[in-house]
Amino acid sequence: MRADVVVVGLGAFGSAALWRLASRGVNVVGIERQGIGHPFGSSHGTTRLFRVACMEHPGLTPIARKSLELWTQLGEGTGEVYVRQTGSLNVGGPKSRPVRGARQAAAEAGAPTTDLTHDELVERFPQYDLAAEDVAVWDPGAGICYAEPTVRAHVAEAQRLGATVFPHTMVTAIDLGRDEVTVRTPTISITADQVVVATGAWLSKLVPALPLSPRRTPLFWFQPRDPASEAFRLSNFPSFIWEFADGRGLWGHGSDEDFLVKVGLDGAERERGVDPDELDRYIHPREDIAELSTAIGHAFPDLDPEPVKLMPCMVTDSPDGQFLVGRYDERLVIAGGDSGHGFKHCAGVGELLAQITTKETPYTDVSFVDPLRF
């Protein structure tokens, strides 16, 4: 089989690349080892936080905005909503990473934000049991985005635009030649001009020598102690990132659906450098839940600290916490190293991957995510 471009791995980044390439009329083939929108990689569960004033790097603000623009367009066609902009809180002491980072994104990338004093925060968000020094930066363009439905929508739209998709097909080798690349699976081989590899936690298996470290990171959902309470509805309890004085922190958001409130703990991950094929998919009550439950008990007294639902997931860390997105070889473009904050950017990253592959000028500076920077 022959194609212009093969996209390997149809999770968040790869599915978006497939869609953006198909939207340009490129003859593109997507290959995914599992089904589309599956629970074995990094892009499952219902939602992810969507932020515009991104504390991780001001260069991410234009990428989040591009995701929003593309998902809005996609939603006009499908009738679905891919982002709900309810605003978001960056909480912590004045020198904490969420507060400093959101202010930096506001100053350097023009993300509109509002500072909230401690007293304003207490008044508007009584769910929080704050430390005396806690303040917040409100990111009004932020909110939540939807994980599995979005991956499926990217792939469905790509197929509607002419892309060919092989689910349940594992790429076993990528042979880079001088004039072409051959992507091999147990059932088919595809020869193409270029390949985009976006295999998440498995990226280093197909592209060796990348400094990536997958980490086991479960997803957790909680409910209010009082089932009739409205305090943890999404409109009253929008998405947040909260750093404590000891450097650990919580992130999450409320929900309108059955009051399931998503909360995770930063700085508590016990397994780094895992082999994604050997991921421990059991949940361990002591190690996985105890620390998060204790933190929730202190932080949100009206939330029941016993999780009602949980699922294992993976983050793939890069050395500097930024993605690896760009050209790695004449015929090879890669996207990975999500470092736990990639979903909100995936449509914008897909657009960058399409631009890099088709040799258009990228819509924003990509030097901070250049995969050759290491």
Ligand SMILES: Cc1cc2nc3c(=O)[nH]c(=O)nc-3n(C[C@H](O)[C@H](O)[C@H](O)COP(=O)(O)OP(=O)(O)OC[C@H]3O[C@@H](n4cnc5c(N)ncnc54)[C@H](O)[C@@H]3O)c2cc1C
């Ligand atoms: C607990 C948790 C919370 C998070 N919260 C947020 C958040 O609030 N906001 C946010 O923006 N981001 C968040 N993230 C990060 C976000 O989910 C990831 O950045 C994103 O899902 C990464 O997508 P990916 O495409 O790199 O990987 P994946 O979605 O895992 O895609 C890789 C795909 O490649 C496939 N594959 C692998 N090997 C092969 C092969 N050999 N052949 C074919 N296919 C292959 C896999 O099956 C998989 O489908 C969170 C992550 C976790 C784990």
